Amino acid sequence: MKYILMMTGKKSDFEGYAKWSKEDLQANVTFMRAFSKELKDSGVFVSTEGLGWPSEAKLVRAGKNGEPITDGVFPESKEFLAGYWIIDVESAEQAYRVAARASQAPGPGGKPGNMPIEVRPVLSGHADLGL
Amino acid sequence: MKYILLMLGTKAGVQGYHTWPKQEIDAHMAILQRINKDLTASGEFVATQGLADPHEAKVVRGEKNGVPVTDGIFPESKEFLLGYWIVDVASAERAYAIAAQISSAAGPGGRPTNMPIEVRQFVSHERKAQ
Numbered sequence: 147m148k149y150i151l152m153m154t155g156k157k158s159d160f161e162g163y164a165k166w167s168k169e170d171l172q173a174n175v176t177f178m179r180a181f182s183k184e185l186k187d188s189g190v191f192v193s194t195e196g197l198g199w200p201s202e203a204k205l206v207r208a209g210k211n212g213e214p215i216t217d218g219v220f221p222e223s224k225e226f227l228a229g230y231w232i233i234d235v236e237s238a239e240q241a242y243r244v245a246a247r248a249s250q251a252p253g254p255g256g257k258p259g260n261m262p263i264e265v266r267p268v269l270s271g272h273a274d275l276g277l
Numbered sequence: 278m279k280y281i282l283l284m285l286g287t288k289a290g291v292q293g294y295h296t297w298p299k300q301e302i303d304a305h306m307a308i309l310q311r312i313n314k315d316l317t318a319s320g321e322f323v324a325t326q327g328l329a330d331p332h333e334a335k336v337v338r339g340e341k342n343g344v345p346v347t348d349g350i351f352p353e354s355k356e357f358l359l360g361y362w363i364v365d366v367a368s369a370e371r372a373y374a375i376a377a378q379i380s381s382a383a384g385p386g387g388r389p390t391n392m393p394i395e396v397r398q399f400v401s402h403e404r405k406a407q
Contacts (some may be wrong), residue, residue: 150328152358157319193324195363197281199400205393206282206373208381213391214373216396219323225356227283227397232326236333239345245337246345260339267357 148192148234149241151248152264154225157200166254173252176261181248185233190244192232198201200226241265278324278364280372283395285356288331301385308382308401316364316375323363331357361400372396 155163166174182224185191203226205217220226231248245263252261286294297305316322335347336355338392351357366372376394384390 150326152360173349180351195281196400202398204369204373206376206380206396207391207393208377208389212377212381214370214377214380215384216373217393223354227281229357229400242335242337242345242347243340246340249337249339258339262336265335265337266331267333267362269327269329 147237147241148232148240148268148270150266150268151231151233151241151245152266153228153248153261154264155228156225157220158179158222160200160226160228170252170254170256175254177251181251182231183245185231185244190233190235190240192234194229194231196229197227200224238265238267249267278368278372279363279399280369281306281397281399282362282364282372282376283397284359284379284392285395286359287354287356288319288351289347289353291331291357291359296366297385300381304383304387305390309379312375312378312382315364316362321366321371321375323365324376325360325362327360328358369396369398 158255182191182194202232203218203220205220207215207217209215231244233241235244242265245265249261249263250258251259251261285379293306294302313322313325334351335349336351337345337347364372364375366375370393375398376396380392380394381389382392384392
């Protein structure tokens with residue numbers, strides 16, 4: 147079964163992250179690389195992506211003639227997707243264990259960040275979408 | 278440049294969708310299928326994925342005694358990811374145009390849903406390598 151593990155944060159969280167010391171950032175990146183490698187080595191890895199900063203985000207709605215109407219203003223409380231992993235595992239419990247590991251990525255001072263990771267099953271197959 | 282187009286909604290929005298008549302859901306899906314085919318034909322398609330219902334969502338924060346700490350209670354206002362498209366396009370404007378196509382897909386009564394689509398850039402591999 148495939149699950150998506152999502153890291154999200156408010157703009158203020160992203161701004162906080164930008165202020166981490168070089169050592170703390172390096173430790174976090176090193177952890178994330180080792181984590182991806184572990185997922186690959188254990189055969190559960192499907193994909194991972196990091197997203198650009200919320201300041202580059204746009205909300206798009208179709209106008210009257212189908213033209214894009216873009217908006218870049220979001221409420222302070224808005225949770226932005228920061229990045230995700232997709233994994234293929236045997237059970238939800240296994241997905242939660244992987245998420246718990248991601249959650250413990252080191253934060254400032256090298257302490258586990260305990261970052262919330264949202265875990266969701268993804269719909270299997272692309273037949274619904276004509277692919 | 279790679280962009281991800283995120284379709285987001287609240288639990289109330291998802292419940293509303295489940296009340297659409299079957300033929301309107303089918304018509305909506307047919308439009309999304311056509312968009313996917315067009316993107317594949319133009320070489321801009323990278324991936325798409327739908328997510329399961331928000332009631333199956335959990336948040337995991339670390340672990341206690343070796344067991345993941347999970348929580349399944351979310352505020353009513355929480356935006357859940359419903360699905361996404363990843364496209365590889367020449368410009369941000371092209372990504373916005375595709376998002377507008379998705380946003381204009383027909384909903385109840387055949388009217389465009391005008392659903393907001395969040396458009397985000399991916400961190401490029403050059404930036405990742407720094």
